[in-house]
Amino acid sequence: MLEIDIILISILLYIVVNYTFLKYSFLLDKKFFPHKSLVSQKSIPVSGGFIFVLITAFFFRFESNFNYLILLIFFVGALSDLNYLKSPLKRFILQISIIFVLIFLSENFIVSIRIPFFDNLLTFTIFKYFFVIFCLLVLINGSNFIDGVNTLLIGYFLSITLIILLLISKYNLNIDMRNYEILFSLLLILFIFNFFEKFFCGDGGSYAISLLIGFYLIQISKLDYTISPYFIACLLWYPAYECLFSMVRKKIQKSEITGPDQKHLHQLLFIFFSKHLKFKKWVISSLTGLSINLYNLFTFTIAYLNVSQTKTLISLLILNLVLYNFTYFILRKIKL
Numbered sequence: 001m002l003e004i005d006i007i008l009i010s011i012l013l014y015i016v017v018n019y020t021f022l023k024y025s026f027l028l029d030k031k032f033f034p035h036k037s038l039v040s041q042k043s044i045p046v047s048g049g050f051i052f053v054l055i056t057a058f059f060f061r062f063e064s065n066f067n068y069l070i071l072l073i074f075f076v077g078a079l080s081d082l083n084y085l086k087s088p089l090k091r092f093i094l095q096i097s098i099i100f101v102l103i104f105l106s107e108n109f110i111v112s113i114r115i116p117f118f119d120n121l122l123t124f125t126i127f128k129y130f131f132v133i134f135c136l137l138v139l140i141n142g143s144n145f146i147d148g149v150n151t152l153l154i155g156y157f158l159s160i161t162l163i164i165l166l167l168i169s170k171y172n173l174n175i176d177m178r179n180y181e182i183l184f185s186l187l188l189i190l191f192i193f194n195f196f197e198k199f200f201c202g203d204g205g206s207y208a209i210s211l212l213i214g215f216y217l218i219q220i221s222k223l224d225y226t227i228s229p230y231f232i233a234c235l236l237w238y239p240a241y242e243c244l245f246s247m248v249r250k251k252i253q254k255s256e257i258t259g260p261d262q263k264h265l266h267q268l269l270f271i272f273f274s275k276h277l278k279f280k281k282w283v284i285s286s287l288t289g290l291s292i293n294l295y296n297l298f299t300f301t302i303a304y305l306n307v308s309q310t311k312t313l314i315s316l317l318i319l320n321l322v323l324y325n326f327t328y329f330i331l332r333k334i335k336l
Helices: 004-023 034-038 048-059 066-081 088-105 116-121 125-145 152-171 177-195 202-221 229-252 265-276 281-305 310-333
Strands: none
Touching (some): 004 048, 066 202, 088 202, 229 281, 265 310
């Protein structure tokens, strides 16, 4: 499962990239992401995305022009990180354009949600494109939201990659497993460095990681019809719901929908832990990310064991949403 060469190259890249970013004060979170001061005591390089795309660009076996599209979505995020792409509308247009091309280039792109009326709609190209673009758009922006405490974003997708590897073995899927082994090895190393607060992924990294894994999951679901689409939903629910919930919350609070704030679930949980645990900020940040990911890994395991049981998976998905809302409103009511 582990690719030793990828692990060694990832460590080397981390040393070179982080040293360069720190030496030239390039893309440091204090300068470009002041809202992250809640969980960070020092200037952290936003270098995780650079390491991720460099490894995937050189070592992944991509189909069609998928590698160029991942690089494009990364550069859209990187431009946002550098404050060269401040307009949310321009970001969304670029994101939609890249996802559209991604779908267009994908052969036999099948989407089903096992609801007859909606499945009939999805036979029409325009509805299929709209649905997939909406899902991936919500996913990549929600993933960017959760890159706010150590280990949360990378740990989340590391857990998903582990489940994917188990799924490929269980169903003997006709798919190149090496890509997922490379991905798992890469994310594992990034997770370890991120645990010790050595970098953030930034917009570029969160966009690239989430789009790559999100699209791969959609591709996997069409290889075996017994894999319920709600299994995919149970794996990707957290960043997607974080995005939708945050947009509704900000609309109700009459604040800027696309603007950063410190009221996401992981930030409230970080504040709660800070009040009760006498550790350094980076430790509490890492524990916050780990606690959320441990819960998600538990639900991923249940989903994996019931991969074809649509009713069970829908129930699990509803439970996740209920627990999210319950936890969020309890934390808001507590005097943090």
